[in-house]
Amino acid sequence: MTRLTDTERKALVHDLPQWSLVADREALHRSFRFKSFSKAFAFMSEVALLAESMNHHPEWSNVYNRVEITLTTHDVGGLSDKDIALARAIDAVIGD
Amino acid sequence: MTRLTDTERKALVHDLPQWSLVADREALHRSFRFKSFSKAFAFMSEVALLAESMNHHPEWSNVYNRVEITLTTHDVGGLSDKDIALARAIDAVIGD
Numbered sequence: 001m002t003r004l005t006d007t008e009r010k011a012l013v014h015d016l017p018q019w020s021l022v023a024d025r026e027a028l029h030r031s032f033r034f035k036s037f038s039k040a041f042a043f044m045s046e047v048a049l050l051a052e053s054m055n056h057h058p059e060w061s062n063v064y065n066r067v068e069i070t071l072t073t074h075d076v077g078g079l080s081d082k083d084i085a086l087a088r089a090i091d092a093v094i095g096d
Numbered sequence: 097m098t099r100l101t102d103t104e105r106k107a108l109v110h111d112l113p114q115w116s117l118v119a120d121r122e123a124l125h126r127s128f129r130f131k132s133f134s135k136a137f138a139f140m141s142e143v144a145l146l147a148e149s150m151n152h153h154p155e156w157s158n159v160y161n162r163v164e165i166t167l168t169t170h171d172v173g174g175l176s177d178k179d180i181a182l183a184r185a186i187d188a189v190i191g192d
Contacts, residue, residue, distance in 0.1 A: 037144075037147070037148060037153050038148060041141075041144045041148075045141065048133075048137045051133070052133060052134060052137075057133050057159075057160050059157070059158075059159045060157065060158055061155070061157035061158075062155075062156055062157075063153075063155045
């Protein structure tokens, strides 16, 4: 697990088009909107199991049908390959 | 469902000692800390089922073993009896 270089970080915009780099910290962010709270929490449950199995956990919040996810790797003080892997896995859950 | 009066709101400090009134908005807040992400998400799953059954949903966030919950009632633009009921139900989940 190593911190991504500037070049690698900039490439994320193309590799993970649904995610954006957070302005004021080294992190990836994506917003999700569902039809209901139930659908939102079902999604969160899937992501929770994935996160636990990957031993890498999101910072996230939920308000009714909306879920906000931020990914970063505290151990390297920035973005790592673990964030990319989790972002891809989350995209797969949502069908992207 | 009606908005709590000032007197009712002030009484919450005694009725729900684990919760605090948010400074800049009419809402209740409580922080939780668990032994692991799994424990935190197990708690969130219980609260999600409760919230859905009560048709009243929290604003909440999770970072690893920490969960932050804010309760407010958008329909009344402040705190209502629904927030008190959900706060009590959450306290019961945690064993308070």
